[in-house]
Amino acid sequence: MLSNCIKNLLDLKDLNVKSVKNFKNSVEIYAEFPKSEHICPCCGTLTSKIHDHYAQPIKDIPVQFKPTTIFLRKTRYECKSCGKIFYPQNDFIAKYKRKSKRLIYFIVNQLKNNIAASTIAKNVNIDAGFISKILSITNTTLPRVLCIDEFKGNSGQYKY
Numbered sequence: 001m002l003s004n005c006i007k008n009l010l011d012l013k014d015l016n017v018k019s020v021k022n023f024k025n026s027v028e029i030y031a032e033f034p035k036s037e038h039i040c041p042c043c044g045t046l047t048s049k050i051h052d053h054y055a056q057p058i059k060d061i062p063v064q065f066k067p068t069t070i071f072l073r074k075t076r077y078e079c080k081s082c083g084k085i086f087y088p089q090n091d092f093i094a095k096y097k098r099k100s101k102r103l104i105y106f107i108v109n110q111l112k113n114n115i116a117a118s119t120i121a122k123n124v125n126i127d128a129g130f131i132s133k134i135l136s137i138t139n140t141t142l143p144r145v146l147c148i149d150e151f152k153g154n155s156g157q158y159k160y
């Protein structure tokens with residue numbers, strides 16, 4: 001019940017939130033994907049056999065204006081049929097590893113509002129070079145269309 005309230009508050013409905021640490025200058029969220037059955041990318045068999053777990057820090061949108069990191073415990077599954085070991089697909093982590101999709105969307109939105117890359121970098125505690133990389137991608141005509149499509153598809157509650 002309390003966990004659901006926290007998930008709602010953080011808009012992390014796809015994750016199980018285990019704990020939240022609220023520091024003076026940062027927030028840490030400890031979470032994991034719920035266990036479920038997944039389709040083997042190799043042979044298509046459904047499997048729920050767990051191989052192992054791996055915790056990865058994922059930068060996320062600021063909570064209470066503080067840079068926020070989700071320590072996300074990911075589960076690797078093992079196919080009972082062909083033995084393939086794999087991470088299930090997820091809609092939360094961006095293709096730029098170690099960042100959530102909604103963080104990328106947040107950065108693009110800030111850039112659109114003419115907020116300086118250095119300010120954004122400070123607010124979310126990531127490398128300014130990464131912001132410049134996003135800026136250069138969004139400034140290029142063709143990838144811009146692809147980007148918008150991608151963000152639109154995954155932006156959750158945010159209206160584009």
Ligand SMILES: [Zn+2]
Pocket residue numbers: 040041042043044045079080081082083084
């Ligand atoms: Zn398989």
